[in-house]
Amino acid sequence: MTGTTRVAVATSALGLAHDSDLPVLLEALRARGLEAEAADWNEPDRDWSRYSAVTIRSTWDYALRRPSFLAWAEAVEAATLLDNPADVVRWNTDKRYLHDLADRGVPVVPTRFAAPGEDVPLPEEGHFVVKPSVSAGAQDTARYAPHQRGLAAAHAAALHASGRTVMVQPYLSRIEEGERALVFLGGVFSHAIRKGPVLTETGLDNTRTPHPGLAPHQPTAPERELARAALAAVPADRPLLYARVDIATADDGRPVVMELELVEPDLFLGHSADGAARLAGLIRDRAASAARPRA
Template sequence: MTTHARRIAVATCRDAWRADEDAPLLAEALAAAGIDAVEEIWDDPAVDWAAYDMVVIRSTWDYALRRDEFVAWADRVAAATELRNPAALVRWNTDKRYLAELAADGVPVAPTEFLLPGGSVTEPAALADRLTEVVGRTSGFVVKPTVSAGSKDTVRYAALDEDPGGLATAAAQAAELLGADRPVMVQPYLAAVDTEGETGLVFLGGRFSHAFRKGPLLEVGGGPVTELYALEAISPRTATEAQRDVAERVLAAARARTGVQELYARVDLLPDEDGTPVLLELELTEPSFFLSTDAGAAARAAGAIVAALDA
């Protein structure tokens, strides 16, 4: 009886081939665990996904304009071998309208308004009125597509009292996205982004691993992010009990919604005006883990993958 060395594919995209800072740390930890990890481009038709014991989605950051193609790819890979996270999570998590479902489940979510293509409000003039209704005149806000990665096509606007002209720009952005058949989301810009920053909580193998702080990404009037991803200011952080409690509630709700246990997750939180942690985003598809912010994180990520292979 013979055994073969276990091989996994780490799915990435062409522009992220060497941009994923987690990749070398994860590869080293997997090698130490006896796993041969090979980077593969997710949309490369020459890749034989069935040749791998598992495919782990990592830096597939260019899928936003091709979500249907990406979801179909996930289904094909899942039919050929183990895919993590599973295709059901990919389908659910790659459109941020999942936030409305989690809010309906009682999870504390940052206030979010969704605008849909083909709806009654799609023209710039009507969108300007709708945006004023949604965000008021005293709060800064963010407009972005519901399918995006790395803050791409995301714009921060000042409060309308401070910059009335920004309303026309925001309405034009929303109209352009809707005209391209891309649903739009509008969120208030919570002041804590600029002071406390976001807290990202990383879960590996269903267990909390580590947390990090993400500094503010967007400047007022900075225009949409057009690169593959926005550069981020990341530093270590210790998660509070309240943050961990909210993150656990988020994941429990996601598991109940999808019926699927995730291999990895990242829960991005921010305090609201009362200091209560609220969900900005749940990353179950291609999140950076920022492994360098915790000395044991890479080993835990590799251990979670090994445990999934063993299962």
């Protein structure tokens, strides 16, 4: 093979404007000798087969267009190497995967799901959270107090009216001690951060930044154990290029999975001395081993 290996980092208009990992990753890929471009997954005319690998990153606008996003992922995967793979994207873009994790014995935030047409089980006691099963960046996510059940029911009805499945969870108040995000690169633990609570007020929605108060975090042994168990439960046939396991503390003090982010998580590369370089190295190696003559 001659010439430089070309790779794409898939993003979105939002990502191009706000993904702080993106410039860091592009620079690290170029430092590894790759020709690297950021590419909006929505561009209709882009020829993805021109790249030896496509890495999904800040495709943050997929939530309202999940079927198109899945079709895009499958089309790219038919043309080149896609990470994470399309079947992982399908599984992980709907938070019903939390049930799969629970079925495999992984502790998760207790969650009830209600598809359109099904009753929404709002708790009688305690604060609770209503959110759509397909979402990113805390969009359409709100916390309610018991006296706000009417407001919560209206929120759920609006989600149902737009064809979305509703999730109801107890509000885990110990999230105020910090949600932890453990980042794995190539299946190996890389770094972790702690972030502040997002749902600081009740009855509101779409009102905050997704990652307030970021600080470096040294994960505890139970957190690492939980993250490993969650990743072991992922239906994937090769190690994931990247993964982020978001962990909260349940009322009894145990860590539980809030979210397993395998599609478009911020990886907080700025919080790791060499995370971007390692990720770029993994992308280069995978692109090289996937390289095959094209017919």
